[in-house]
Amino acid sequence: MDRVQPGHHTVRGRQRQWTGDNVSNILKEPKVDNRECLLMASPDNIASARAHSNIAFIKYWGNRNHKLRLPANSSLSMNLADLHTTTTVEWSSALTVDSLAINGSPAGETALVRVRQHLDALRRRLNTDLRARVDSTNNFPMGAGIASSASAFAALTLAAVTACGTALDERELSTMARLGSGSAARSIPPGFVEWRAGDSHESSYAETFADRDRWDLVDVIAIVSRRHKRIGSSAGHRTADSSVLQPARVESAETRLRAVKIAISERDFERFARTVEEDSNLMHAVMMTSNPPLFYWQPLSLAIMESVRHWRESDALQVCYTLDAGPNVHCICRASDAPAVAAKLRAISPEIDIVQSRVGGGATVIPVPVSYRARLRVS
Amino acid sequence: MDRVQPGHHTVRGRQRQWTGDNVSNILKEPKVDNRECLLMASPDNIASARAHSNIAFIKYWGNRNHKLRLPANSSLSMNLADLHTTTTVEWSSALTVDSLAINGSPAGETALVRVRQHLDALRRRLNTDLRARVDSTNNFPMGAGIASSASAFAALTLAAVTACGTALDERELSTMARLGSGSAARSIPPGFVEWRAGDSHESSYAETFADRDRWDLVDVIAIVSRRHKRIGSSAGHRTADSSVLQPARVESAETRLRAVKIAISERDFERFARTVEEDSNLMHAVMMTSNPPLFYWQPLSLAIMESVRHWRESDALQVCYTLDAGPNVHCICRASDAPAVAAKLRAISPEIDIVQSRVGGGATVIPVPVSYRARLRVS
Numbered sequence: 001m002d003r004v005q006p007g008h009h010t011v012r013g014r015q016r017q018w019t020g021d022n023v024s025n026i027l028k029e030p031k032v033d034n035r036e037c038l039l040m041a042s043p044d045n046i047a048s049a050r051a052h053s054n055i056a057f058i059k060y061w062g063n064r065n066h067k068l069r070l071p072a073n074s075s076l077s078m079n080l081a082d083l084h085t086t087t088t089v090e091w092s093s094a095l096t097v098d099s100l101a102i103n104g105s106p107a108g109e110t111a112l113v114r115v116r117q118h119l120d121a122l123r124r125r126l127n128t129d130l131r132a133r134v135d136s137t138n139n140f141p142m143g144a145g146i147a148s149s150a151s152a153f154a155a156l157t158l159a160a161v162t163a164c165g166t167a168l169d170e171r172e173l174s175t176m177a178r179l180g181s182g183s184a185a186r187s188i189p190p191g192f193v194e195w196r197a198g199d200s201h202e203s204s205y206a207e208t209f210a211d212r213d214r215w216d217l218v219d220v221i222a223i224v225s226r227r228h229k230r231i232g233s234s235a236g237h238r239t240a241d242s243s244v245l246q247p248a249r250v251e252s253a254e255t256r257l258r259a260v261k262i263a264i265s266e267r268d269f270e271r272f273a274r275t276v277e278e279d280s281n282l283m284h285a286v287m288m289t290s291n292p293p294l295f296y297w298q299p300l301s302l303a304i305m306e307s308v309r310h311w312r313e314s315d316a317l318q319v320c321y322t323l324d325a326g327p328n329v330h331c332i333c334r335a336s337d338a339p340a341v342a343a344k345l346r347a348i349s350p351e352i353d354i355v356q357s358r359v360g361g362g363a364t365v366i367p368v369p370v371s372y373r374a375r376l377r378v379s
Numbered sequence: 380m381d382r383v384q385p386g387h388h389t390v391r392g393r394q395r396q397w398t399g400d401n402v403s404n405i406l407k408e409p410k411v412d413n414r415e416c417l418l419m420a421s422p423d424n425i426a427s428a429r430a431h432s433n434i435a436f437i438k439y440w441g442n443r444n445h446k447l448r449l450p451a452n453s454s455l456s457m458n459l460a461d462l463h464t465t466t467t468v469e470w471s472s473a474l475t476v477d478s479l480a481i482n483g484s485p486a487g488e489t490a491l492v493r494v495r496q497h498l499d500a501l502r503r504r505l506n507t508d509l510r511a512r513v514d515s516t517n518n519f520p521m522g523a524g525i526a527s528s529a530s531a532f533a534a535l536t537l538a539a540v541t542a543c544g545t546a547l548d549e550r551e552l553s554t555m556a557r558l559g560s561g562s563a564a565r566s567i568p569p570g571f572v573e574w575r576a577g578d579s580h581e582s583s584y585a586e587t588f589a590d591r592d593r594w595d596l597v598d599v600i601a602i603v604s605r606r607h608k609r610i611g612s613s614a615g616h617r618t619a620d621s622s623v624l625q626p627a628r629v630e631s632a633e634t635r636l637r638a639v640k641i642a643i644s645e646r647d648f649e650r651f652a653r654t655v656e657e658d659s660n661l662m663h664a665v666m667m668t669s670n671p672p673l674f675y676w677q678p679l680s681l682a683i684m685e686s687v688r689h690w691r692e693s694d695a696l697q698v699c700y701t702l703d704a705g706p707n708v709h710c711i712c713r714a715s716d717a718p719a720v721a722a723k724l725r726a727i728s729p730e731i732d733i734v735q736s737r738v739g740g741g742a743t744v745i746p747v748p749v750s751y752r753a754r755l756r757v758s
Contacts, residue, residue: 244627244630249624281667289657295688297681299681302676
């Protein structure tokens with residue numbers, strides 16, 4: 001119900017009005033001939049999309065196929081309404097190379113290479129050899145454990161497909177986003193999202209498990225460090241199998257997935273907290289016992305984790321923690337408890353910044369931002 | 380060669396001179412009829428023993444049989460020369476209950492109950508129903524992750540057996556000590572010690588793997604907290620099987636045991652460091668994913684661990700860390716590097732106290748301390 005915000009996007013040189021609020025509007029359109037993208041190439045093959053970050057309750061760590069990013073286990077997350085990436089893609093015959101700007105500046109080589117690889121995959125699917133100008137803006141710090149690659153590759157995928165005048169259904173958008181960044185698969189559908197591991201490109205996609213109004217959870221993120229990760233997630237996933245603990249984590253993931261789905265369905269916070277913390281601890285256990293060992297926790301992360309357990313067990317505050325591949329501590333609680341959790345976090349250390357988010361919707365096509373056109377005119 | 384310091388101990392009312400320096404002197408004596416202990420009961424059935432703490436390189440965590448403390452996996456440690464417990468046991472028909480003093484004060488109920496259970500096991504083996512006065516003194520803080528129970532139950536076992544006029548060989552002393560505290564089995568033999576898991580009371584014992592002069596390692600212990608553990612090791616061992624990771628840790632322990640034995644034999648510090656840190660991380664991974672989760676690391680522990688890795692990888696200082704069921708960080712290095720390691724640890728935080736120890740010998744019978752007799756005269 002919240003997949004597309006009403007608005008405009010531009011395809012093949014004309015404005016098209018979205019009147020619905022669901023990406024299934026796209027799905028119901030007859031698929032266009034993908035070769036059209038090439039034939040219709042013009043400076044107006046442009047579209048913008050917005051996708052939200054997500055926080056996993058059952059983690060994705062390790063792949064059964066690295067090239068296709070087929071994950072070792074199914075995972076489950078909630079989208080984060082207030083943390084998003086807005087990406088504009090313009091396919092143009094006037095371009096000889098893909099270009100990438102992040103937050104208004106030309107991207108570094110590492111990001112550019114990864115985006116070009118993803119554009120290559122999209123070009124194959126869209127049957128085009130046009131090059132793209134990509135402009136991506138996050139409203140949150142990158143590389144500090146808030147999954148910027150998830151929202152970035154989800155927004156990039158939707159914008160690129162839409163700018164090409166092509167309509168893919170949510171499932172295929174999710175599979176395509178997955179090729180760029182595994183967790184991006186989960187930033188395509190809205191609400192509480194399950195990514196089914198699958199065993200092929202087509203069968204490994206995410207879909208909504210529960211609408212975002214199922215439970216008024218909030219992610220109160222304690223920002224411990226804004227430094228970039230020394231070892232990013234993509235490299236990290238490749239180390240997972242070097243831990244003797246990874247098979248046991250993977251084999252037991254289905255059990256935790258079921259438990260967290262029941263907990264969300266029944267709004268059972270105690271079961272939710274126990275399962276989410278266990279799953280986070282298991283992923284970090286694998287990370288710390290990999291070769292080389294990956295320690296994402298910082299001393300302050302550990303202090304916050306201990307505090308969260310204490311607040312829940314001794315202060316009867318319904319809150320639990322989960323950490324991605326970074327030092328920031330995501331404190332999950334009910335919306336009514338979020339101010340108390342934020343205040344307690346600030347009291348631990350003045351070094352802790354707080355970012356909060358409610359449950360978010362899916363990736364949506366949005367009007368091309370005025371700022372984007374303004375930047376183009378200047379450059 | 381260093382198992383017994385020359386000295387005196389008193390058995391059955393007479394002084395006996397130890398001229399050798401090896402506990403095998405005891406072993407070569409014909410076994411006495413154990414009922415003799417009962418028959419010869421007198422206020423002079425008294426002996427003292429000293430045993431060293433040990434630090435495990437391959438950890439003991441979890442039992443296949445809790446009552447017998449048959450461990451889930453074999454383990455390997457080095458004795459710590461400078462951290463020891465001195466225990467005097469006096470069997471007496473004048474006593475109606477066992478008594479226990481620790482560091483000069485009557486012990487609390489928990490310690491008393493555990494020591495009485497061990498004395499019950501010893502009474503069964505020694506075929507006596509005499510009660511014992513036990514006086515135990517540590518030269519290091521208890522309950523802060525330095526294994527005081529290892530040295531305590533090793534010293535208690537040797538003192539109790541000797542005071543009864545009984546001679547048990549090293550292997551049986553190790554099995555008996557194990558009944559009191561698993562890691563106490565490793566504090567009976569000298570030097571670098573392997574505890575073979577075994578599958579019965581008789582087959583689960585420790586023995587020297589390498590003499591203490593094999594490698595001049597030092598344990599530079601960063602004392603992070605002197606607070607008592609909230610969850611002691613004995614309770615912790617019972618939670619190990621609640622972690623889905625424990626089977627993988629146990630199954631892979633033999634591989635690490637072999638690696639660390641090769642590393643010690645060849646004095647290969649890089650292999651040693653990698654294996655010892657991995658094994659410590661694996662044990663804490665199991666702890667943190669148990670039900671309830673056990674977090675022994677404190678923020679400062681984590682900071683020290685990260686520093687140690689950095690010193691080794693960037694500063695080429697040969698040092699690695701290992702942590703027992705507590706927050707203190709045992710930094711293992713060559714003797715020549717110990718001053719540098721201690722200085723670097725102190726520079727991390729003024730909160731860190733340092734305790735150092737070289738490789739130690741085995742449990743030894745020592746003369747009954749004058750202080751013990753003095754205390755008895757006063758009381």
